[in-house]
Amino acid sequence: MKFKTKISKTEGNKHSIRGKNLLELIEKHSFTDVIFLLLRGDIPNEKEKALLEAMLVASVENGLEAPSLFVPRVVAASGNDMHVALAAGMLAIGSKHGGAGEQAAMLLASNLSATDIVAQERIVPGFGHKIYKEEDLRARALFEKAKSLGFSPPAGGCYFKKAYEIEAKLAEKKGKKLPLNIDGAIAAVMLELRFDPRLGKAFFLIARIVAMASHVKEEMEQQNSYYRLDETEIQNEE
Numbered sequence: 001m002k003f004k005t006k007i008s009k010t011e012g013n014k015h016s017i018r019g020k021n022l023l024e025l026i027e028k029h030s031f032t033d034v035i036f037l038l039l040r041g042d043i044p045n046e047k048e049k050a051l052l053e054a055m056l057v058a059s060v061e062n063g064l065e066a067p068s069l070f071v072p073r074v075v076a077a078s079g080n081d082m083h084v085a086l087a088a089g090m091l092a093i094g095s096k097h098g099g100a101g102e103q104a105a106m107l108l109a110s111n112l113s114a115t116d117i118v119a120q121e122r123i124v125p126g127f128g129h130k131i132y133k134e135e136d137l138r139a140r141a142l143f144e145k146a147k148s149l150g151f152s153p154p155a156g157g158c159y160f161k162k163a164y165e166i167e168a169k170l171a172e173k174k175g176k177k178l179p180l181n182i183d184g185a186i187a188a189v190m191l192e193l194r195f196d197p198r199l200g201k202a203f204f205l206i207a208r209i210v211a212m213a214s215h216v217k218e219e220m221e222q223q224n225s226y227y228r229l230d231e232t233e234i235q236n237e238e
Contacts, residue, residue, distance in 0.1 A: 006018070040195055051149055060208060060211050072085040073215050086213060090212075099183070101126065102199075108126075113165075114162060127166065127170055143164075147160075
């Protein structure tokens with residue numbers, strides 16, 4: 001079995017990541033720097049680093065109601081180890097929760113205009129939210145962060161500009177607002193930072209797994225018995 005890689009190299013006791021010595025990275029660089037190095041291939045400038053860190057903070061935790069947080073707690077309470085519960089939480093990420101960033105990035109990166117996207121797509125990924133009906137404040141905060149850091153054009157970055165154009169066109173078509181959500185904002189940030197759109201779910205998980213671990217740890221500390229639905233919570237259909 002042989003693999004080919006340009007990512008890392010080990011010779012004796014010397015390990016390098018994309019040509020940079022690991023010991024040097026430990027001494028001089030942050031974890032965010034190494035995310036860029038691994039996923040984009042280079043070290044970021046300060047404004048790029050700040051925007052990615054803001055995106056990770058925005059994605060890390062959004063309440064126990066989210067599947068990626070209550071699922072690992074259910075699995076932990078059933079008597080499983082930390083890594084098993086975390087794996088269950090990761091598997092709770094899908095196209096309807098935390099996973100639309102990849103699809104949204106593909107659309108934002110395409111040559112299609114906002115009008116064309118809304119006309120062609122029945123459901124536009126990255127827009128609308130079950131709780132945030134008028135605005136996802138996490139998305140707005142990331143837009144404001146991009147703007148404050150000087151990403152151009154003046155609207156806070158060309159991908160955010162396109163995203164908000166889509167939001168406006170969706171409102172015209174649907175007769176109600178479907179706000180840019182955290183997945184769509186992740187997509188815009190990824191593209192502003194020149195990351196591959198296929199990394200959408202990965203970026204959500206890089207952040208969210210920290211909160212997952214916190215919730216699983218709390219569940220273990222509480223020593224709860226396993227969770228079981230009450231019969232009143234089940235609607236039987238004839």
